[in-house]
Amino acid sequence: MTASSITPNPRDQRIARAAVIRPDHSRVVRVGFIPLLDIAVLVAAEEQGFAAREGISLQLIKDVSWANIRDRLAFHQFDVAHMLAPMTVASCLGLGSNPSPTLAPFVLGRGGNAITLSVGLYRDMQALAGLGGSEDALTNARALAQVIAARRKAGQRPLVFAMTYPFSSHNYEFRYFMAAAGIDPDRDVTMTVVPPPLTADAMAAGAIDGFCVNAPWNMIAVERGVGRVVAVKADIWPAAPEKVLGVRPDWAESQPETLSRLIVALDAAAKWCDVPENRPTLAEMLAQPAYVGGSSALIGSLLTDRLLVDPDGTLRDIPNYLTFHGEAANFPWVSEALWLYSQMARWGQASLTPDGIDRAASAYRPDLYRHALAGSSTPLPIADRKVEGSAVPIEIATTAGPMALRAAPFLDGRAFEPDRIVDYVAGFPVANPTAGSGSHDPL
Numbered sequence: 445m446t447a448s449s450i451t452p453n454p455r456d457q458r459i460a461r462a463a464v465i466r467p468d469h470s471r472v473v474r475v476g477f478i479p480l481l482d483i484a485v486l487v488a489a490e491e492q493g494f495a496a497r498e499g500i501s502l503q504l505i506k507d508v509s510w511a512n513i514r515d516r517l518a519f520h521q522f523d524v525a526h527m528l529a530p531m532t533v534a535s536c537l538g539l540g541s542n543p544s545p546t547l548a549p550f551v552l553g554r555g556g557n558a559i560t561l562s563v564g565l566y567r568d569m570q571a572l573a574g575l576g577g578s579e580d581a582l583t584n585a586r587a588l589a590q591v592i593a594a595r596r597k598a599g600q601r602p603l604v605f606a607m608t609y610p611f612s613s614h615n616y617e618f619r620y621f622m623a624a625a626g627i628d629p630d631r632d633v634t635m636t637v638v639p640p641p642l643t644a645d646a647m648a649a650g651a652i653d654g655f656c657v658n659a660p661w662n663m664i665a666v667e668r669g670v671g672r673v674v675a676v677k678a679d680i681w682p683a684a685p686e687k688v689l690g691v692r693p694d695w696a697e698s699q700p701e702t703l704s705r706l707i708v709a710l711d712a713a714a715k716w717c718d719v720p721e722n723r724p725t726l727a728e729m730l731a732q733p734a735y736v737g738g739s740s741a742l743i744g745s746l747l748t749d750r751l752l753v754d755p756d757g758t759l760r761d762i763p764n765y766l767t768f769h770g771e772a773a774n775f776p777w778v779s780e781a782l783w784l785y786s787q788m789a790r791w792g793q794a795s796l797t798p799d800g801i802d803r804a805a806s807a808y809r810p811d812l813y814r815h816a817l818a819g820s821s822t823p824l825p826i827a828d829r830k831v832e833g834s835a836v837p838i839e840i841a842t843t844a845g846p847m848a849l850r851a852a853p854f855l856d857g858r859a860f861e862p863d864r865i866v867d868y869v870a871g872f873p874v875a876n877p878t879a880g881s882g883s884h885d886p887l
Contacts (some may be wrong), residue, residue, distance in 0.1 A: 476512075560672065629791075667766065
């Protein structure tokens with residue numbers, strides 16, 4: 445075999461290309477992450493050379509739990525981190541067992557979460573409520589409420605549901621889903637914490653009856669025949685931020701140029717991830733053991749908006765199931781940070797005060813985002829806040845002109861106006877502002 449007959453490995457080509465464009469003074473940035481599909485932008489930034497183009501080398505370090513991510517960032521083992529959107533808000537509010545302040549200057553993506561119940565529980569819902577398998581999320585939640593009521597009447601134990609961290613979109617979305625049907629998450633069921641990679645195993649072992657987590661762990665539970673997806677993030681709040689780039693204030697202050705270069709690289713990577721033709725390559729990269737691992741076919745299906753929701757083969761098409769760049773997906777809206785704070789107040793994790801509002805708002809840093817991308821082709825929103833959960837399309841002003849955003853209503857139809865946060869929280873029929881069950885971080 446001659447050298448000319450050898451087909452180059454695509455990853456080797458990327459490494460060689462990066463070596464050419466990476467200067468000798470390349471800045472190494474240590475990034476902690478959890479193996480979920482929404483690390484896509486970070487992986488693409490390194491593997492496709494976008495980071496190297498900005499003189500940065502990303503050292504991507506896999507971890508198993510969000511508590512570890514939080515602590516290792518606080519203790520300077522990471523420079524930045526793949527982080528749950530609410531974690532930065534909680535840190536600025538001083539919540540949790542190690543509330544080291546953390547900022548979010550960039551949103552890594554939207555979408556990807558799903559609520560998965562055990563197959564046995566879902567079959568009980570079908571039998572009791574007459575579900576055919578194609579019902580919407582709210583109908584499924586109401587069927588779950590019927591099962592919970594029947595179990596209580598029969599003297600059975602409360603169902604056990606898992607989320608990945610007390611200050612997580614998973615926790616708030618699971619609670620929102622249940623509360624919309626009249627289920628009280630603090631009294632009618634038991635909520636617990638299970639790290640994302642362990643959720644499918646916990647369900648298979650019968651330790652939990654349901655969980656909310658990001659892709660691909662929901663579909664893995666379905667493929668194993670133990671889980672049934674009953675709702676996805678798009679059903680609860682389509683535009684919700686999912687993961688952000690978590691940055692310590694001291695690192696942002698001491699490394700302003702590196703942070704700006706990193707945001708530029710992530711912006712380019714996010715654009716690349718949103719191109720449909722790039723999704724097969726993205727699936728192959730994410731399937732590497734160093735990142736998410738698993739089947740590139742399963743990951744590819746999720747990246748093309750197709751979900752296996754039932755072991756019986758039922759599929760669901762969900763447009764924009766994972767969005768990495770479109771419609772200002774990377775912009776850290778202060779109004780989104782305030783919505784997350786509203787849920788912390790709703791469920792007794794935080795008190796709703798003027799000082800709390802200011803602290804929560806300080807977690808998201810659109811100023812750093814705009815500074816890094818000033819003069820680029822990326823449209824930069826001019827305002828920091830907007831109405832969240834609008835049932836109709838809205839238009840926002842950007843540096844490139846008006847941008848249309850699709851309707852993104854909440855499951856219960858209630859829009860969030862950030863300047864009326866007190867009235868918003870007071871208007872929920874199911875809320876436990878003094879419950880205290882989630883007011884501390886047990887991890």
